[in-house]
Amino acid sequence: MSSLTEKDRPIVQLLLNAGTCPRCILRFCSVGSQMLYRHPYKDLMKVLKEFLKNGPEKEDTVCFDVVDPPCKRIRLEHPEEGPEDLNHNGALQQIPQVNDENTAVENSDVKVCNVCLGILQEFCEADFVKKVCQKVNSADYQFTSFVFSVSLPPQLSVRERAAWLVLKQEMRATACPDCFKPAKNKQSVFTRMAVIKALEKIKEEDFLKHFPCPPSSPKNLCVALEIQCNNGAVFVAGRYNKYSRNLPQTPWIIDGERKLESSVEELISEHLMAEFKADSFNFSSSGREDVDVRTLGNGRPFAIELVNPRRIHFTAEEMKRLQQTINTSSDKIQVRDLQLVTREAIGRMKEGEEEKTKTYSALIWTEKAIQKEDIAFLDDIKELKLDQKTPLRVLHRRPLAVRCRIIHTMRSEYIDEHHFRLHLKTQAGTYIKEFVHGDFGRTKPNIGSLLNRTADILELDVESVDVDWPPTLDN
Numbered sequence: 001m002s003s004l005t006e007k008d009r010p011i012v013q014l015l016l017n018a019g020t021c022p023r024c025i026l027r028f029c030s031v032g033s034q035m036l037y038r039h040p041y042k043d044l045m046k047v048l049k050e051f052l053k054n055g056p057e058k059e060d061t062v063c064f065d066v067v068d069p070p071c072k073r074i075r076l077e078h079p080e081e082g083p084e085d086l087n088h089n090g091a092l093q094q095i096p097q098v099n100d101e102n103t104a105v106e107n108s109d110v111k112v113c114n115v116c117l118g119i120l121q122e123f124c125e126a127d128f129v130k131k132v133c134q135k136v137n138s139a140d141y142q143f144t145s146f147v148f149s150v151s152l153p154p155q156l157s158v159r160e161r162a163a164w165l166v167l168k169q170e171m172r173a174t175a176c177p178d179c180f181k182p183a184k185n186k187q188s189v190f191t192r193m194a195v196i197k198a199l200e201k202i203k204e205e206d207f208l209k210h211f212p213c214p215p216s217s218p219k220n221l222c223v224a225l226e227i228q229c230n231n232g233a234v235f236v237a238g239r240y241n242k243y244s245r246n247l248p249q250t251p252w253i254i255d256g257e258r259k260l261e262s263s264v265e266e267l268i269s270e271h272l273m274a275e276f277k278a279d280s281f282n283f284s285s286s287g288r289e290d291v292d293v294r295t296l297g298n299g300r301p302f303a304i305e306l307v308n309p310r311r312i313h314f315t316a317e318e319m320k321r322l323q324q325t326i327n328t329s330s331d332k333i334q335v336r337d338l339q340l341v342t343r344e345a346i347g348r349m350k351e352g353e354e355e356k357t358k359t360y361s362a363l364i365w366t367e368k369a370i371q372k373e374d375i376a377f378l379d380d381i382k383e384l385k386l387d388q389k390t391p392l393r394v395l396h397r398r399p400l401a402v403r404c405r406i407i408h409t410m411r412s413e414y415i416d417e418h419h420f421r422l423h424l425k426t427q428a429g430t431y432i433k434e435f436v437h438g439d440f441g442r443t444k445p446n447i448g449s450l451l452n453r454t455a456d457i458l459e460l461d462v463e464s465v466d467v468d469w470p471p472t473l474d475n
């Protein structure tokens with residue numbers, strides 16, 4: 001077990017006189033054992049004073065093991081107990097050579113630490129730990145592991161530097177700078193970073209001019225502004241079908257005005273939000289379809305990130321029920337293969353998106369009458385290369401460019417003199433509507449130019465999105 005040694009004596013003396021709390025003194029002495037820090041503040045104070053009182057031959061007697069279990073229990077069970085009550089207790093009498101007078105002085109005179117502003121005093125005591133526990137319990141989260149994250153006031157860095165400089169000066173020794181690093185798990189904000197940066201830049205003599213070393217004793221204890229609970233995001237993936245030609249994938253809002261009342265992402269996520277009790281969500285998918293395009297077949301892969309969910313554990317059966325809930329609540333969409341996935345797995349949906357293939361079915365109208373033979377040649381065209389200028393309809397939000405896309409195969413289905421259905425297998429990212437009507441010559445070749453007559457698209461369906469993620473579930 002690590003403990004204080006004789007070389008620490010002047011450090012303990014100096015910091016104690018300056019109004020530094022026992023836990024700060026321990027860390028400035030590079031005491032690494034967590035156990036020591038867990039002792040109640042008052043006990044630590046007593047032991048440090050003992051350490052100073054005893055001669056060097058007794059340095060090894062600074063051992064906290066003896067008082068640990070009983071004291072800890074007492075503090076937890078009787079947090080309100082005054083000093084006189086503690087004296088009746090057998091456990092505390094195990095601390096060597098502590099007289100009543102000393103105890104009384106220490107208990108009535110707990111100064112706010114000039115380095116940590118009391119953070120390692122009050123907030124290490126059972127009362128505050130209880131407060132944190134109550135907050136966690138009342139927040140009603142499901143979790144299997146957790147990170148305790150503390151956001152510290154930026155001035156702590158300055159105070160630490162001041163304490164460190166004075167030690168360096170007085171000791172005339174180069175102490176290990178690692179010992180003086182602020183506590184980990186801090187959330188960084190600009191001001192904090194600025195303070196740290198400034199501390200890195202400032203010369204020691206300038207710092208000494210601007211800040212009292214050792215740091216002055218503060219009047220007030222640092223207060224805990226907020227105890228916050230947060231769960232890491234969980235991810236749900238699946239495939240969706242869209243059966244409506246009047247439903248956008250994401251909320252359709254122009255100039256703050258809503259154009260259509262719902263969207264694919266809302267129809268799916270409202271149920272997930274309710275079940276996972278999340279704060280918010282982020283929807284992503286493998287490509288997207290226009291508001292008037294249906295997505296049929298096996299559907300389009302999607303993933304939803306649920307931010308700060310309260311509930312995170314779902315069995316396969318529960319996910320299946322959730323899927324049923326979504327599916328029975330709307331006839332505009334259906335979902336399948338609904339499952340929990342990892343953040344990393346979502347990358348698979350996005351990777352190589354351009355290389356993936358998609359199949360479509362388009363209902364096409366021609367101005368001039370057609371016979372079956374007029375369109376049969378389309379079936380023989382393979383790997384047709386297109387040059388597509390950014391379509392007029394998306395030019396307001398996409399840069400003007402010419403992109404090369406490939407129609408892998410086509411299959412025509414004659415309907416009547418002015419209508420036929422075309423099944424296409426294309427490279428992802430191909431603008432199908434433009435391939436049919438030509439977009440005023442901006443897509444070359446196009447169905448109009450191939451048939452040598454004006455053509456337009458009446459209906460478009462996505463028949464499959466060839467992404468083999470998420471895994472298919474049998475149900």
Ligand code: ZN
Pocket residue numbers: 020021022023024025113114115116117118119120121
């Ligand atoms: Zn302190």
